[in-house]
Amino acid sequence: MAKIKGAVVVDQERCKGCDLCVVACPTDVLELHPREVNNKGYHYAYMKNPDDCIGCSSCGMVCPDGCLTIYKVKL
Amino acid sequence: MELCDIIKPENLVYKKPELMNDNPMHYCPGCSHGVIHKLIAEVIEEMGMKEKTIGVSPVGCAVFAYNYLDIDWQEAAHGRAPAIATAIKRLNPGKMVFTYQGDGDLAAIGTAETIHAANRGENIVIVFVNNAIYGMTGGQMAPTTLEGMATSTTPYGRDIALNGHPLKISNLLAQLEGTGLVTRQSVQNPAAVRKAKKMLRKAFENSMMGKGTSVVEFVSTCSSGWKMTPAQSNKWMEENMFPAYPLGDLKNVD
Numbered sequence A: 001m002a003k004i005k006g007a008v009v010v011d012q013e014r015c016k017g018c019d020l021c022v023v024a025c026p027t028d029v030l031e032l033h034p035r036e037v038n039n040k041g042y043h044y045a046y047m048k049n050p051d052d053c054i055g056c057s058s059c060g061m062v063c064p065d066g067c068l069t070i071y072k073v074k075l
Numbered sequence B: 001m002e003l004c005d006i007i008k009p010e011n012l013v014y015k016k017p018e019l020m021n022d023n024p025m026h027y028c029p030g031c032s033h034g035v036i037h038k039l040i041a042e043v044i045e046e047m048g049m050k051e052k053t054i055g056v057s058p059v060g061c062a063v064f065a066y067n068y069l070d071i072d073w074q075e076a077a078h079g080r081a082p083a084i085a086t087a088i089k090r091l092n093p094g095k096m097v098f099t100y101q102g103d104g105d106l107a108a109i110g111t112a113e114t115i116h117a118a119n120r121g122e123n124i125v126i127v128f129v130n131n132a133i134y135g136m137t138g139g140q141m142a143p144t145t146l147e148g149m150a151t152s153t154t155p156y157g158r159d160i161a162l163n164g165h166p167l168k169i170s171n172l173l174a175q176l177e178g179t180g181l182v183t184r185q186s187v188q189n190p191a192a193v194r195k196a197k198k199m200l201r202k203a204f205e206n207s208m209m210g211k212g213t214s215v216v217e218f219v220s221t222c223s224s225g226w227k228m229t230p231a232q233s234n235k236w237m238e239e240n241m242f243p244a245y246p247l248g249d250l251k252n253v254d
């Protein structure tokens, strides 16, 4: 069976830490950074579990600020 | 496989639409306005209409919409967007013209302009963002505020005896002979986003085919006004807004 692997690039300065991408991800890849904040003071999203990303774009679609760029490969 | 092997232009599957520029948006974290802006940008881009689209931005949180989408815009006085859009479309029938309005803008101060533009069947798209509150001015009661819903002007909840009923203005607009498409959508999860985009595209296409006024209502959240996190707001919307404002097409004439 072909395996799919994805990757999410977060525009961390644009991110407002709203958490909607974290909730939308079906494989629990994303998290708001528990310590680091961006210049606006928001805990930005990052890939906590990059190995689990399937590149489905669910996070990208619900992000109100267009912070996410998503890539996908079939192995 | 390393991330750097995946992150290559040929593997790109999703990015912010090009029509949406890099200006940071002033909306609160998690606000539905941002997702709706992206959908409008995607639809205009995919239709190849970016040079031919004119948006009319309202008074309300979306007052600065013109800063974020690189198309032509006209600002309207509070509630007057459908009147401005009428003039723009009549003078430039080849342009794709839409208004972008909140519930306070469209269903309170702008009720007359909205109803009459729709009744005349102006070939415009009305994007109606229903977050059941006046977001920009600090969360006051709007015509669409739900029964019992607490706002800054109804701290004990909307009282029907005092404040009247939540105004289902899209249902009203669907009754008018001038409207061809009236649909109610939302953007809280990927499935809803996909569906909403499909209907938004149909609305824009109808406006260019002379099929009368198209209304796309987005049942939306205002986390700041509702005093919840964005994720809680989405859940609250599903549980409380959807029963009062059920999603789906109210009118879809082919």
Ligand SMILES: Cc1ncc(C[n+]2csc(CCOP(=O)(O)OP(=O)(O)O)c2C)c(N)n1
Residues within 6 Å of the ligand: B059, B060, B061, B062, B078, B101, B102, B103, B104, B105, B106, B109, B129, B131, B133, B134, B135, B136, B137, B142, B222
């Ligand atoms: C003629 C006029 N009256 C009142 C106002 C004040 N005002 C600004 S925004 C707003 C309400 C906007 O609410 P809504 O349309 O629901 O949009 P939201 O901010 O929730 O997106 C009001 C009453 C104004 N700017 N102009």
Ligand code: SF4
Residues within 6 Å of the ligand: A010, A014, A015, A016, A017, A018, A019, A020, A021, A022, A044, A045, A062, A063, A064, A065, A066, A067, A068, B030
């Ligand atoms: S949805 Fe967008 S703005 Fe919100 S936390 Fe995720 S990347 Fe940041």
Ligand code: SF4
Residues within 6 Å of the ligand: B026, B027, B028, B030, B031, B032, B033, B061, B131, B135, B136, B221, B222, B223, B224, B225
């Ligand atoms: S006040 Fe409400 S509607 Fe306005 S930007 Fe904030 S969340 Fe959005």
